[in-house]
Amino acid sequence: MGLVPYLGQVIANVNYRRPDYVSTNSSAASMDDLSQTESSGSAKSQGIPEALSFDRIINGGTCPPMTVREFMNYLEYIELAPENLQFFLWFRDYASRFEQSQSQSQSKSHNPFTTPPPTAQSEGPNPPPTDYKYESSNARSFDADDERPINLPVPVPVKSPITPEVGSVAPWEMDLEKDPSLTKVHSSVQASYRAIAHRTFTEAGLEIPPTNLPFRDEIDRIIAIYIASPAPRQLNLSFRLRHTFLIALTSTTDPSAFLPVVKSVESSLRFQAHPNFVRWSICNGNKPRQVFARGLGAFLIVAGLLYALLTTLSGMSRGWRAFAAFFWVLGISTLYAAWRGMCVVLHGLHHRHLRPWELWESEEEEICLEGVDHPSVPNSSSSPDEKQQDKADKKVKEDYPWVKKYEKRNIIRKIFDREVWVQEPALRQIQDVIFLQSLLFGVGVGGIATVVFLVVPGGGFF
Template sequence: MANVDSTVGTVMMSFSWIFYQRPAKGLKPEDKLDYQSSLTSAPGAFTAAGIPPSLSLEKILQNETASPCSIVDLLNYLRFIEHSPEHLEFYLWHEDYVKRFDALTEEEKARSPAWESTKPAVPGKETSSAVSTIRSTSTVSRGSSFDDKDRSSFNSKKPSTIGDEFLSQPFRAEITQIIARYIAPGGARELNISSRDRELAMQALSYTTHPSAVFHLKIDCENYIRHQSHPNFIRWVIANCTEPRMNFAYSLGATLLIFGVLTSLLLTLSSAPRAWRLFGAFFWASGSIMLICAWKGICLVLMAMGHRRLLEPWEIASNDLEDDKASVTNSSFDDVIPDTWDDAPWMIRDKKKPWVRRVFADTVPVEDSEVRWLQDVILIQGLGLAIVSTLPFLAVFMAIPPANLL
């Protein structure tokens, strides 16, 4: 019996591609992991349906995937599509911060003890003063940058009640910048977190610069990326064309469907042999597969060119817009993201392009083999659905006798 079940399971897995569905959109509340559950279970245990193991979030964060599914592509997707790069930025910063903190000497580590969530709300007068100072120096406007002026500002505003132990904690200046950038209200990359988590982080960072002080924020960021951004990103990278090209494919597919119906109808009304009506079925099938693939973001022409994809507007370099170049090549901790996305240089340049250039833009190869495989699966599914939809079409028109009207 066990052998039979094993054989059936193997067969089902072999044909699972027939029923493949892209990852669903949105965040499922029942799948969320909170801070406490993350201490006893691995956040990485969840992977949304439709995402193969080779495209898991862990693989992307470890830089084991290729374009268009690399970590740089994920960051650009969060920047330019979801407009929420701060979650990945903070997650990557915390991962790097843990490594740098662990590299400190034991004496330096001792100045910043680990934070425990059971600590009192107000540890003491000194820490309370530190919270006030952090609040007063951590409210910045969107688009501001951090440099030595921030450090001098922090040092000039510190009250005398803050002890040397607080100021001598390792990475205190950097933590002040992180608070201003990601945690404080109005920060340049303010995280989408609850007021309770914000207060907890501010309280913890007023006590220590240990990575555990903001570990719960890292969990929140990973939770958001894993359950919402990552599935949406995989759904997005499977598509090989931009919206203008997709709309063009919709229009062409619909045109072929209409042409197929008209062709078969005219041949039916004429005295032509019934076999000629197959021409109408050919146009019907071609339009069907084009519409089905376009619905899933696949352009048949780009597939026929050898798994190529259209360049996104922000990926196209401009010789006369140096700032726009920087927006693509800068590190994840830059300030090039505009307040209004309609004012972004790449978007302005893209809107000025003629419609034809937006549809037939430059292409690049799809490098990741798993993405190419998923595109092939969708293409085969589209072909199968097109054949199935053509059979009733043939049954209707082939059964009608010639009208001999034309």
């Protein structure tokens, strides 16, 4: 796109507004309230262009820092709740593999039930994914290319007491695709999965499902990790939805049995996690840089005010007072942009600060692979929200060495930390619009203040 058409688009969107922050409580709507959530989804999604939509990010149609990997990192390190996206991505992969295995079984025999499809413990490799057919009411169909970005790794795995040597898991869950030997499920680990799944069915007053169902071992693992109570990555499901889901799993492992749960998870991702991720990604500087930018903007405003007062009270001509506009325009623009989470200096280069976990990403990945056999055991017992948040913060500091390393960095080094180019064009355009807004706001307010001081008679005191 040429410069003139691009500037036209930026000016046309000058009234742009960032997505509002959506709290977890406001997005935790039950399935009964899902229709109301969907009806308000358009309002919540204001400020999110089509190029940064949820579907585009999931399908790999975006560039850093708006890819699935960054989305997962945001949920992992900022929201401290990556389980919804992990489960959603697993289901897409599972639905494709299930359909492929069913079609292969039917091609071998007229009776597909005589030879069950391979389970998660099969020695042969999983068949390649095909078109994603099991779409919910909020999602559109995905083609085979959609599965590629899902294999992006997450730097730090989510550790749990039942995953000491977890294998047969998706790469986005454990980041073990570099070492295929680590993706094998040990019999003792699978036995623990099965025991937890059986206990979950028993506590719900349901019969234990037969073991000859396709992908039964993998479903046991999913129940143990996401559905059991307590579970290391337990999904936030209502009692009725969870019970209905378990009833369906007693007789089938077909992906259609997951649709109510997937619909709830997808709703939370679309209307809470995704808008918050876009809002957070617009900020191109870290917190120390934002505080520094606000302080710089306030300093320029005060400097302009002092200059205007001195020139007004002195015997200097009125023309000298106009130079105060230079300080006011720069100060107000810088302060406005910092209030939106942007640093105008970084934006001038279309750069952003590296996230704290990105600074030591390669080192963290080595720690992940070395510590697979000895994970931490978090306490997953139920507790109030405040205690749960404290435990989550403590777990982050214990599991992620970069937290302590970043806290020890000098404040000056944090302000002028390492930078990287913003590759996503849609995100750069949003930042250009915010920069234009800050510039116009600075010119408007600074111009009004300058006119006021110009019309005031001179004091002539010195």
